Amino acid sequence: MRPERKSRLLSVAARRQPNLTVILENVHDPHNIGAVLRSCDSVGIREVFILYTAPDLAHNRIEIGRNASSGARKWLDIHMYHDVEACFKHVKSNYEHIWATHLGEAAVDLYDIDFTGSVALLFGNEHDGVSGESLAHATGNFIIPQMGMVQSLNISVACAVTLYEALRQRRAADMYGAGNLLSASERDALQEAYLERHTRKNYNKFVRPKQP
Amino acid sequence: MRPERKSRLLSVAARRQPNLTVILENVHDPHNIGAVLRSCDSVGIREVFILYTAPDLAHNRIEIGRNASSGARKWLDIHMYHDVEACFKHVKSNYEHIWATHLGEAAVDLYDIDFTGSVALLFGNEHDGVSGESLAHATGNFIIPQMGMVQSLNISVACAVTLYEALRQRRAADMYGAGNLLSASERDALQEAYLERHTRKNYNKFVRPKQP
Numbered sequence A, B: 001m002r003p004e005r006k007s008r009l010l011s012v013a014a015r016r017q018p019n020l021t022v023i024l025e026n027v028h029d030p031h032n033i034g035a036v037l038r039s040c041d042s043v044g045i046r047e048v049f050i051l052y053t054a055p056d057l058a059h060n061r062i063e064i065g066r067n068a069s070s071g072a073r074k075w076l077d078i079h080m081y082h083d084v085e086a087c088f089k090h091v092k093s094n095y096e097h098i099w100a101t102h103l104g105e106a107a108v109d110l111y112d113i114d115f116t117g118s119v120a121l122l123f124g125n126e127h128d129g130v131s132g133e134s135l136a137h138a139t140g141n142f143i144i145p146q147m148g149m150v151q152s153l154n155i156s157v158a159c160a161v162t163l164y165e166a167l168r169q170r171r172a173a174d175m176y177g178a179g180n181l182l183s184a185s186e187r188d189a190l191q192e193a194y195l196e197r198h199t200r201k202n203y204n205k206f207v208r209p210k211q212p
Helices: A003-015 A030-042 A084-094 A155-172 A184-197 B003-015 B030-042 B084-094 B155-172 B184-197
Strands: A020-025 A047-051 A077-081 A097-100 A119-123 A140-143 B020-025 B047-051 B077-081 B097-100 B119-123 B140-143
Touching: A003 A184, A020 A030, A020 A084, A020 A155, A030 A047, A030 A155, A030 B155, A047 A084, A077 A084, A084 A097, A119 A155, A155 B030, A155 B155, B003 B184, B020 B030, B020 B084, B020 B155, B030 B047, B030 B155, B047 B084, B077 B084, B084 B097, B119 B155
Parallel strands: A020 A047, A020 A119, A047 A077, A097 A119, A097 A140, B020 B047, B020 B119, B047 B077, B097 B119, B097 B140
Antiparallel strands: none
8 A cells, every 4th residue: 555545544434423324214226325425534524324114126236336436436435224113223323313315394594503513324215205204313303495496405415415514514613623523543444444444345245234 | 388387487487596507528427417407407407508519419419308307398598509718708797607527636626615606617528527628718627525435426327416505605695585696587488498498399499500
């Protein structure tokens, strides 16, 4: 490994945000998944949850993102679940608030959310949105303000806009620098894991569900 | 037309931002163009510039976005050019600053740009970025901060993240409300145009280049 690449790997690991994550529920399109993973990597997310409950999607494994992920899958821990309860039990063990992109009655504006706290972001299916079963686990709903005629955004666009607002707030709070929240042991473990993955071509190419 | 739709059309037109635009240079993928148009509509952009200089792209007409635009093309004025000089002459007649997504030496951070001013945003080809010929017209380059291993974002993601930072700043300055910069005559003309387009199914489906 070239020294510059090693130093990049180590600093990317050390900047990871232990209290920010994304949950994708029944998102079909592998290009969308891939684009979401790229955005997650870009804003320093460490792990992503992929939840498939729809019968036709409850495969035994999924292929992650192909080209659209541009290799981002390698630098993320990906947890796939079929069971809603098991998924949210895992999420809640690491994250305090779960914000869903569901146009509910009590939806808050994206830009009113405090993204410096412990936050999981829940994005639903391209057509049906977030399921009621998953919504029951959410702290609340948020909406991305839209000033135009078209009233929907592509899921990878919605996710990127949301994650970059989190990055903006977290940079202002120096959470990629001196204020980073990884413990020394978490940081060491991530750096070790990333150094190991560096050599593995197919890491996370296929992901299998965790059993509840 | 239902009264609610008419009222939406009129208020969308009245919120349009006369001093914010996007220029796409040699962007190939119709899905990318479509997704960019959706984001443009969403943040209240009124007109978009599409510049094709590459020989294989200098068609006589292009088909705009298909499904990916979800009808956003109808609510945007789209100017297609083959000639760089003619394109930027038009841009400069309406916009003061041109910011390019080119990783130049003097690149400023996205979040340091004042988006409440008169701004055109220049996005380049998926592979080659912005051409030197177009860069010569830019006020400067900007970069979207990235904290991960992957060092590129999909163009529709990059465009959405940039445009939504503009929306954030412009909402804070009430530019979608009392501080909107459309003149009364511009607003009237846009509202009239949108009412007329409402009935036209194929509006902007195909766009032809303007002659220099």
